[in-house]
Amino acid sequence: MKTKLFDYIERDNVIFRLSGLTKLICFICMTFSVMFSYDIRYILFVTVLSCIFFWMSKLKFRQIRLMLIYVAIFLALNFVLTYLFSPAYGTEIYGTTHELFRFSNRYTVTEEQLLYQITKIMKYASMVPMGMLFLLTTNPSEFAASLNRAGVSYKATYALSLTLRYFPDIIREYNDIALAQQSRGLDFSKKEKFGQRVKNVVAVMVPLILSTLERIDLISNAMDLRSFGKHKKRTWYVAEPLKRNDFIAIAIGLLVLLGSLAMTFFVNGGSRFWNPFIK
Amino acid sequence: MEKKKLFEFKTRTIVATGLGAALFTVMFMYLKVPTGIPETEIQTAYGVGGFFAALFGPIAGFLIQFIGHALSDSVQYGSVWWSWVVASGISGCIVGLTYRRLKVDQGIFGANDIIYFNVMQLIANAIAWIVIAPVLDIVIYSEPANLVFTQGLVAAISNAVSTGVIGTILLALYSRTRSQKGSLTKEEE
Numbered sequence: 025m026k027t028k029l030f031d032y033i034e035r036d037n038v039i040f041r042l043s044g045l046t047k048l049i050c051f052i053c054m055t056f057s058v059m060f061s062y063d064i065r066y067i068l069f070v071t072v073l074s075c076i077f078f079w080m081s082k083l084k085f086r087q088i089r090l091m092l093i094y095v096a097i098f099l100a101l102n103f104v105l106t107y108l109f110s111p112a113y114g115t116e117i118y119g120t121t122h123e124l125f126r127f128s129n130r131y132t133v134t135e136e137q138l139l140y141q142i143t144k145i146m147k148y149a150s151m152v153p154m155g156m157l158f159l160l161t162t163n164p165s166e167f168a169a170s171l172n173r174a175g176v177s178y179k180a181t182y183a184l185s186l187t188l189r190y191f192p193d194i195i196r197e198y199n200d201i202a203l204a205q206q207s208r209g210l211d212f213s214k215k216e217k218f219g220q221r222v223k224n225v226v227a228v229m230v231p232l233i234l235s236t237l238e239r240i241d242l243i244s245n246a247m248d249l250r251s252f253g254k255h256k257k258r259t260w261y262v263a264e265p266l267k268r269n270d271f272i273a274i275a276i277g278l279l280v281l282l283g284s285l286a287m288t289f290f291v292n293g294g295s296r297f298w299n300p301f302i303k
Numbered sequence: 304m305e306k307k308k309l310f311e312f313k314t315r316t317i318v319a320t321g322l323g324a325a326l327f328t329v330m331f332m333y334l335k336v337p338t339g340i341p342e343t344e345i346q347t348a349y350g351v352g353g354f355f356a357a358l359f360g361p362i363a364g365f366l367i368q369f370i371g372h373a374l375s376d377s378v379q380y381g382s383v384w385w386s387w388v389v390a391s392g393i394s395g396c397i398v399g400l401t402y403r404r405l406k407v408d409q410g411i412f413g414a415n416d417i418i419y420f421n422v423m424q425l426i427a428n429a430i431a432w433i434v435i436a437p438v439l440d441i442v443i444y445s446e447p448a449n450l451v452f453t454q455g456l457v458a459a460i461s462n463a464v465s466t467g468v469i470g471t472i473l474l475a476l477y478s479r480t481r482s483q484k485g486s487l488t489k490e491e492e
């Protein structure tokens with residue numbers, strides 16, 4: 025089924041060779057820079073940058089096609105809802121009104137509103153290549169190891185690496201149970217009445233959860249038997265020291281973040297919004 | 304019987320967090336119940352999140368919903384809507400506070416426990432979705448206020464229904480699979 029959404033296929037190129045920690049830092053820096061700025065020029069710059077990185081990683085387009093469809097639906101919905109709820113929010117932010125045309129008295133279309141909504145969509149879309157890059161090029165166990173080296177408690181990173189390790193297993197188990205229940209006649213579609221549908225979903229959930237709880241006992245016993253958590257530190261088989269390229273990448277990430285702050289405080293005079301309407 | 308510590312993080316909690324987050328992610332992606340209103344689905348994952356939080360405590364509750372929501376967001380959309388992910392984590396943490404009083408793992412889940420669990424989960428969902436998520440939306444993303452508060456209200460109701468109905472059912476079912484303390488009696492000579 026959709027297990028393919030989340031597969032890490034090892035390749036050998038610049039992006040793949042970066043440490044998981046580097047990728048996380050860059051991802052966070054770039055996310056925060058577009059989250060903070062409402063300047064569409066800067067957001068477009070970051071979008072181009074993240075597309076270049078995506079191209080450098082040589083990922084295949086079909087690996088991300090399904091995700092892109094989800095993103096497009098989500099963004100379209102957000103666009104429509106924002107307009108329905110606050111058709112004059114742009115005017116409120118930018119302080120001017122340049123009307124293009126109107127549907128009714130409440131629903132006018134202004135340049136300000138368009139700029140605001142397009143900026144918002146770009147804010148979200150600009151990070152999609154980076155997010156997918158991070159997800160598809162990071163080795164899960166290496167990621168946990170490098171998070172630990174960054175100072176996160178190894179118990180928490182171990183929980184994260186367990187999540188990544190067991191995610192595909194649980195999807196497989198979910199598929200098995202769901203198919204078994206469907207072959208026994210359980211219907212999850214809209215044809216069934218609401219109450220019955222909830223019951224049917226619970227009928228898949230209960231075996232899934234009980235088997236997960238059993239697995240928790242099994243794994244935690246195995247870990248306890250091997251004295252997990254006895255010491256304050258642990259070493260990681262996959263841990264690797266940061267290399268020259270890692271530092272370059274981190275520097276680029278930090279520059280992007282600083283650039284966003286600089287745009288806000290020096291170019292736009294302390295406002296997060298770029299206002300082209302007041303000359 | 305040793306007393307449960309609220310913020311303990313032992314091996315079992317770590318494993319429960321890891322697997323719970325994986326389970327939360329899977330359910331968040333696949334097991335939604337359509338309500339008939341377009342684009343409004345009841346996320347059954349919050350029922351499971353609440354269940355795990357009540358069994359394993361606030362840290363596990365926070366991490367399960369935080370990691371789970373962040374992971375399913377990035378798998379599905381390639382990007383993370385941080386304000387809602389944080390709100391998810393906080394609601395899990397608050398539900399996890401019930402961990403100390405509930406004795407589900409000893410097979411006890413009576414009417415009082417059901418009321419206690421549901422009052423706590425209502426508070427948790429109200430704080431997370433009507434206060435934290437919309438406020439962060441406004442601060443981080445500058446979304447229009449009336450939109451995010453409406454979305455927050457809808458999310459609060461649907462997640463409270465999910466945690467309340469599914470969480471309670473799961474806790475009751477699970478408590479029945481556990482043997483009660485003192486269920487064995489010494490045979491008379």
